[in-house]
Amino acid sequence: MAQGNGAVAIRAAREADIPSMSGLLLADAGRRCADNPDLWGLAGDAEARVRAALMAAMSGEGRGPRHAWLVAEVGDKLVGTVHSLVLPVPPIYAGNLGDPGLLMPECFVTSAAPEGTMQALVEAAEADLVAAGVRLHLASGVGAEQCAMLIQAGYRPITLYLAKSRLRAGSDSEAVRPAGVRAADAGDIAGIVARSAEHRRVIAALNARFWAPHQEADTRFAAWMLRSLTLEDRDMLVAGQADDPDGYAIAQPASHLHFPPAHDIAETGILDDFFHRDFAGPARLSHGGVGAGALLRAAEAVFVRRGIDAAVVICPAAWSSKIETLEAAGYRTAITWMIK
DSSP: OOOETTTEEEEEEOGGGGHHHHHHHHHHHHHHHHOTTTTBBBBHHHHHHHHHHHHHHHHSSSSSSOEEEEEEEEEEEEEEEEEEEEEEEEETBBOOSSSSSEOOOOEETTTSSSSHHHHHHHHHHHEEEEEOOOSSEEEOOHHHHHHHHHTTTTTTEEEEHHHHHHHGGGOOTTTOOOOOEOOOOGGGHHHHHHHHHHHHHHHHHHOOOHBBOOOTHHHHHHHHHHHHHOOOTOOEEEEETTEEEEEEEEEOOOOOOOOTBBBBTEHHHHHHHHEEEESTTTOSSSGGGGHHHHHHHHHHHHHHHTTEEEEEEEETTOOOOHHHHHHHHOEEEEEEEOOO
């Protein structure tokens, strides 16, 4: 595949491109690090990690999602790159449009790239995903400039990744867990599933096309929660009574689905499953968010005990009451997933 845009040719990346691509991706990662070194710090072996990730994607190693890398070339010089993957639909969602395609943050052009190169890369990546059978397009934007580019390309925010750094600096390691919040056990699973169903109803109302629940969502989520109780890399918290909890949070390590491989995520945690009745009404926060705030502080405390210093919380962009809770606790949007 090759597409021309004046002096620019867009084509699939090759293994011979890896050294040049690594330089581009390290420069791109360096820009993120300069904007927020607490969240986007570079790994000590960043270049080796980038090269290994590129090689794995191009050689088809493993059985994970389909990755694709395209490059923009002027003469024999690379001036840009874009990374996409086909993202498996989580099992609690119906996935009526099939697995979506996701443009990753590594959509980058150099200052030497001709005008229109970024647009050409995005369009080529979308065409490649369509050829792979994708019908729903997502994109991950980091920073105002990249998000503005994606909006111009027709994407709109669907999910925010709100981050807070330096958790340890504001933490008392001996602090008592907020009253009413405790570690979950098997007896809490039914209550967590009930709150998860409420969570799913909220997000389905926000965007039924994207978050349509699977008909077996409760059963599948219950099985995953039981499995999660056995995983040593995470903490499961509940607020309230076992038979009718007010909320739950799963504090787990971050992954490179959200962070490009050049970044060190060893001290970054993520709250994907986080729900409380205080923000069950997406437009209006209940009870001043007191209970939800206590649950959030408890999750931060378990992160700190694990040596994690930055937390990211996933939240639909239209869920105003949840965003209010997070922003009141010092979280700010670091990554924006968009839909087209």
